[in-house]
Amino acid sequence: MEDRKDVILEIKDLKKYFKSPTGTLHAVDGVSFSIRRGETLGLVGESGCGKSTIGRLILGLHQATGGEILFNGRDICKMSKPELHSLRRDLQIIFQDPFSSLNPRMSIGEIIGEPLRIHKKIRSRAELDAEVSRLMDVVGLSARLFNSYPHELDGGRRQRVGIARALSLKPQFIVCDEPVSSLDVSIQAQVLNLLKDLQGEFGLTYLFITHDLSVVKFFSDKIAVMYLGQLVETADSAGLFRDPLHPYSQALLSAIPVPSSRQKMKRVKLIGELQSPIDPEPGCRFAKRCLYAEKGCTGKDLILRDFGDGHCCACCRAGVLPDETVFH
């Protein structure tokens, strides 16, 4: 049984459905996981898997259709508006696109200072400016950029603005929604290092949402893999890469192009195309593309089975499948 001590965030059977003209879109369907204080959970999956939606549900930006989101023991889904408002101080988010997540008509100083203004944390203007300058220093932004506008900065610097804004209220938990995906490789590394440093310095907990598997391994303690709204596998980083149990995880890991002259991947092939998340059938949604699928894979609810050491997998045939992975 997993160590229940000091769990800062726990999601239980979270569901989010959207109404679409053609039916009900099951964006998130019965996802459960927990994150301990000071830890980083990497949430990976391809487009449409629901990882971004989960990030927004945790922030209260979407209303959940079902399930619980327990932050420090209290259910976010059941909170009143004022309670949610004060929760904002503890839960923050860094967005993927550093350009569209910053108001083009506000200066950098205004953007970073806005959370403080809204929550009336600081009284005087001078104090506010000083705090903003301090935050800029923490994230490595030059002070002379105080009055600059987003369009004057490059992607890396803009993302630092987003990070400074997220830090301004001294949160405990930050959802990082693909924070480095739009950045150049050399800038990515700078920002990732920064995020790691900040975590150590301020004792932050991260939910790191990404589709980039090599980054997630470097950055996370634990990883959760999602497919079409369902959680298919969770494990600690090393464990997942050493021994992926779910066929989708195996396919995903083997699909990463490795920057090496030697290793030519042996790819786990997938058949067919991505399913539609609208009105899906019960059971494993990966079954239609899975090489190992059997009749029993669909039709009944998915169960996340524990294989020891916190390594859980939703594949009903895991453990008996041939190990096709490249990484040993």
Place this chain on the structure above:
Amino acid sequence: MTNEKNRKKSQVAAIWRRLRKNKMAVLGLVILSLIILLAVFADLLFDYETLVIQQSAALRLKPPSAEHWLGTDEVGRDILARIVHGARISLPVAFVTIAAATVIGGLLGAISGYGSRQLDNIIMRIMDVFLAIPSILLSIALVAALGTSMTNMILAISISNIPPFARIVRSAVMTIKNEEYIEAARAIGASDARIIVKHILPNCMAPIIVQATLSIAGSILAIASLSFIGLGISPPTPEWGSMLSTGRQFFRAAWWVCAFPGFAIMLTILSLNLLGDGLRDALDPKLKT
């Protein structure tokens, strides 16, 4: 406070730079400025009583000459003087009508765009009703119903201009509210009101300004049209439309009586349109500074 000043300076400077490059827009701005200047100093240039109001049989229908640059009208008044004073009516009235339409229409549009589906539907359907009626007819109907007076004319023109602004602001709000920085604002705890005022509206200013500029032109035309058919400003107050109307009958013999007021209308509208188009390009955030 330095922050605020710096912000205004850099943004306005950038917009001004872009506008300056557009020769047509600069032309429009220059012409418009001239017209406004003339209107402001109208009293100094042309004495109201003697030139604009006083009738004189002797000076009837005189063609353009050194003394009367644009000639005189059918009761001997100097046409240039009347046109310049006419600007004092047309421009402020047009401005007031559009200012009112912008504020009311903008508010309705913002509520419509940001609020619930139902509210949006109600407001927009009402707007649709007004839009279905040609604005001139609407203005005529309103003035005819309420009576001919300056106030009623302003009311009529304002009302008929509200729907376009409501639509523009609504569509801008609907686009912007899905931007990630709005989501970011909600994530840091901004209230709906703060989001609309601080985040959405400032980013809508561009289409509003452009529409306002172009609408002022339309409003001038509306004022002229209403006066032309006798439902707006009544003589002897000099107004371009009514001058056109009375000048019609003398077109054969004394073309200058209606040609010049018409020309004044055309020039004003042209300059506003050029400026409006230029502003639209200059305010487009996608263009690099």
Place this chain on the structure above:
Amino acid sequence: MDLKKTVVPEERASQRPLLDIRGLRVEYHTDEEVVYAVNGLDLTIGKGESVGLVGETGAGKTTTALSVLRLIASPPGKIMGGQIWFEGEDLLQAKPRRLREIRGSKISVIFQDPMTSLNPVYSVGDQIAEVIHQHEKCSREEGRKKAGDMLEMVGIPRARYSEYPHQFSGGMKQRVVIAMSLACSPELLLADEPTTALDVTIQAQVLELMSNLKEELGTSLLLITHDLGVVAQVCDRVAIMYGGEIVESGTIAEVFDHPHHPYTIGLFGSIPTLDETVDKLKPIQGQMPDPTILPEGCAFAPRCPYASEVCQHTKPETVCVGGGHQVRCLAHQGAFQSPELMEEVRRGR
């Protein structure tokens, strides 16, 4: 180690490169400034060879590719100098009509976003057929049949000929684009970040498809990307671009196992790898250079951990460091000694 040996692109009589770019210079002229996008680029691609052009945003990769077919919007773009030799003629001097002949039939382009590359109002089959009709003399029927063949070749059932782009997923759309680009069996395919917008598993499928087709049809490939993993998978050779120039080039083994240029070393240090666990990455300090300022010395000097005084004022020349492996760096040129750099190179990856 060879010092001070500047290399001119080779032209062996028997093995003339298919594409030979020499000294390409491209600038963008706006009202306020000039952007120096490509500053003296030399690149060759042999017959049947696939070359990866790697660089980050603003390095000038897309500009280079567009220049080959003279697709740069002009204004504001301007090709200031250089030659692009293809099948014995300089494309930069070719007449527009000749360029139209070449585009699509001898040299094809695939752009990054498959969503916008396809015309939404025509069926996918017809779009492929259009390319064929443009360049080959054949009847309607023959064209349609050939288009159907191309669809099959990229793994799309012929029966989907009459479907429209919106009925396909991203990966499938990119396959259609690939089919269009290969319809007339071009000698050279320019692919600009063809899989960046796709999911990882779909990307793997598309890359595999491109590799196979390349083998089958013998097409040369210039693959532009920022992803070193993709290059390693698909390409024979790689050229690293920075500040509008090629700073290092060679075979995959040469460049990936023993990167010589500090930028290349920095790039590899920035990417987390799967087989090792690192606590912190080793990013390259600083920012991309301002493309409106042409540097006096080496473009990478401000960010280079091994740079010396001479790097600020002298432009490095391309030297050969073994086999076909070329580097543009003053340290390797022998202009100064950098034992740290040499140690890093020797150690390799």
